[in-house]
Amino acid sequence: MLLSLNPKVRALATSLLLVLGAAHTAHAQPAAAPAEKVFRYAYPIAETGFDPAQISDLYSAIALANIFEAPYQYDYLARPVKIRPNLAEAMPEVSSDFRTWTFRLKNGVLFADDAAFGGKPREVTAQDYVYSLKRFFDPVNKSPNYSSFNEEGILGLEALRKKAETGAKFDYDTEVEGLRALDRYTVQIKLKEPRPRFINTLADPTYGGVVAREVIEKYADKTMEHPVGTGPFMLQSWRRSSQMVFVRNPRYREVHYEAEPAPNDQRAQAIYAQMKGKRLPMVDKVIVNVIDEPQPRWLAFLNNEHDFMERLPQNFVTQAIPNNKLAPNLAKRGIQMAQSPLTDITMFYFRMDDPTVGGYTPEKVALRRAIGLALDTAEEVRLPRRGQAIVAQSFIMPNTPSYDPKFHTELGTFDKARSIALLDMFGYVDKDGDGWRDMPDGSPLVLYLDTLGRADYRELDEVMKKNLDSVGVKLVLRLGQWPEQLKASRAGKLQMWGFGVSGSSPNSGGLLEYMYGKSVGQQNHSRFKNDRFDELYQKQLVMPDGPERDAVIKDMNRILAAYMPYKPRVHRIGTDLWQPWMTGYMRHPFAREFWQYIDVDMSKAPHQ
Incomplete structure (x- = not known):
């Protein structure tokens, strides 16, 4: 049929067939596989295992x-x-x-x-x-x-x-x-x-x-x-204290995004409208690097190497969120920000069987209370933390039923004059004229705090050392790695050590296990033992939430204020930042799993 056409028509028909054939061939080819969705961010502290x-x-x-x-x-x-x-x-x-x-x-x-x-x-x-x-x-x-x-x-x-x-x-x-x-x-x-x-x-x-x-x-x-x-991800590779790579678990059952956001929670409602019904997880791979120093962690986020900054380092608050608002240069890039009070507390302990800071006699109790009173935690909040925390008045964490911002104890009090008076009264004075206070028996009074050498810890430790210098108490900082310090602490080898605790449930009494006598060697790092405290701990375990349990928990905190085995410091405020190609994130007060609920648009991510 084609051969009977005149030359012009034949040429036109041939061109048309070639175009149609090319289109058919292109259509018949399998579509390119979608880009692997990779979510990247960093831990500030190394993991210990899985x-x-x-x-x-x-x-x-x-x-x-x-x-x-x-x-x-x-x-x-x-x-x-x-x-x-x-x-x-x-x-x-x-x-x-x-x-x-x-x-x-x-x-x-x-x-x-x-x-x-x-x-x-x-x-x-x-x-x-x-x-x-x-x-x-x-x-x-x-x-x-x-x-x-x-x-x-x-x-x-x-x-x-x-x-x-x-x-x-x-x-x-x-x-x-x-x-x-x-x-x-x-x-x-x-x-x-x-x-x-x-x-x-x-x-x-x-x-x-x-x-x-x-x-x-x-x-x-x-x-x-x-x-x-059985969860949505599997560990693919692990370089200890350096990098973890997790991939989608192909055996993970069919789970779709469902939630019940509050009607008046506009942000949660918007996330739900966007994610409802999507199969979980939405990303294929999660790469977590361990970057303990704040500056390279922050730079990795700024340079688009990471999709997410979990808790903005305190060192960069001024430039990233001046007056708690996203800086214009970051907003222009489409970076998102959310702030929330964390269910957490930072603190340090005195090992109660240490010959210098431990013990239950009046002079030992006075020493620990004097050290607590000498520490200006409000200055810690104002300077190194750049306002991203509140002074902890007890061991009751925010976002739990018993938390009362009006409840104050000596645990959160700064009073330099009282600190000096206590030290003088119980014989902690400079006996050899070297400018530092000594023990009542004349031996040197030296405190040893194990800590980390990274920049944010240095700023915090400088405030603590300055405060103790001002009352004549010598503090020596011993630098190390967090996983090793954790092991040494549980073994009772550290005199003083500071750490943070994040709540995993709305149980106001959960943190009090850190002071419970039967938890020595496990959660009770200070090795504190007090029969009345243990009795109240057992009592609150069986009580339902409510005013009566709140009263028991407050009594337990008053015992801790009297003996000072731990010094609470702050409850932190978390500022999370994420890139414009990441969606679906919302910090949960207790749950730690969030990877399955977020999505990454790889077509917009520069690191693809």
């Missing part, structure tokens, strides 16, 4: 929360906070006395693939959860959170531990009254005493993250570096 039973530090816990899952979780956008089912099918059945908690796990939830499973998919069962909780009681794991679980009073677990402490191997196969798999998917937990807030434990992947026995036994001495969970 085993729920063996970690207690915040930055390891953040990683764990994205690998392992607990039966319950916090709604990402709901304020006030709300707990909802995660691995569990529904909210737990709870006895009227808060002692029996029963829940059923979802069918078909799978662990990430691992050689320990012999090439077969591995479903999560109730026995996995039972096994995971028992690991906190196995002495071999030396869990820093053992005391926390023991105080929950799960019937029978302490007896298993005591038997193992005599030299026998911890018996994971013995069923105990308080922790049972009633069938393949149903878990029942029975507690010795009422625990009205036990749901918080069930919603914390640091405590309740489910592990598989086959994995733990196969990698027995490497569980801190070989996490296998």
Whole structure:
């Protein structure tokens, strides 16, 4: 047919066929794969590892929360906070006395693939959860959170531990009254005493993250570096204290973005409108670098190497958020900002069995109280922290029911005159004329504070040293690495050490475990022991939230003010910044998992 056309028509038809054929060929070719979505940011402090039973530090816990899952979780956008089912099918059945908690796990939830499973998919069962909780009681794991679980009073677990402490191997196969798999998917937990807030434990992947026995036994001495969970991400590679790379877990079940933002929360409502129904996680890979110095961490964000700046370093507050507003140059780039009071506290402790600062005699108590009174925490807030904190008046953290900004104790008081008077009264005077106060027996009074050498810590330490210099007390700063300091602190080898604690639940009394006598060697770094304090600690555990429990918690704080085993410093204000190509972020007061809820537009990200 084509050959019978005249030459002009034939040429036109041939051109048309070539165009159509090219279009058909282009259409037939498979579309290019979408760019891998990579989310990048930095930790300011190194992680310690990835085993729920063996970690207690915040930055390891953040990683764990994205690998392992607990039966319950916090709604990402709901304020006030709300707990909802995660691995569990529904909210737990709870006895009227808060002692029996029963829940059923979802069918078909799978662990990430691992050689320990012999090439077969591995479903999560109730026995996995039972096994995971028992690991906190196995002495071999030396869990820093053992005391926390023991105080929950799960019937029978302490007896298993005591038997193992005599030299026998911890018996994971013995069923105990308080922790049972009633069938393949149903878990029942029975507690010795009422625990009205036990749901918080069930919603914390640091405590309740489910592990598989086959994995733990196969990698027995490497569980801190070989996490296998059910969560949205898996650890792909790890350079200790340098970089962690996490990738999407292909076995992660089909989960879509759902939340219940408050009707009057415009920001949460906007995020929900944008994200509702999207399958989680939305990013394919998360790269976390450890950059302890504030300046290179800040520069990495400014240079578009990172998508997110979790908590703006205090050193750059003036240039980034003058008067708590985003600087014009950053706003012009489309950078976003959000500020919120953190559920946290910074503090330092005095080791109570140290010959210089420890002890319960009047002169030892007077020394610690004098040191506390000499510290101008308001100056710390004003200068090195650039206003990004509030002075802590007690050990009750913001965003918890018992927090009362009007509650004041001597824990937050600065009074240089009283400090000098106490030191003079109890014999801490300069006996050899060198300009520094001595101990009552004439030996040198020297305080040793273990700290970090990075810029933000140097600024904080300079204020502390200046304050103590002004009352004649000599302070020596010993520099080191945070993970090593943590180990030394638990072993009772440091005289004084400062750290921060971030709350993982709205439990106002949770922090008080750091002063509880039975937690010495674990959370109780100061090794403080006081019978009345321990009695009140036990009392508040069984009480529901309300004014009566608030009063008990305040009494506990007054005991701490009297003995001063710890000196609280500040509650921080968090300023988070993120690039215009990152969406969906909203800081949660307690939950640490957020990677699955954010998205990155790689077409706009310069680092793609």
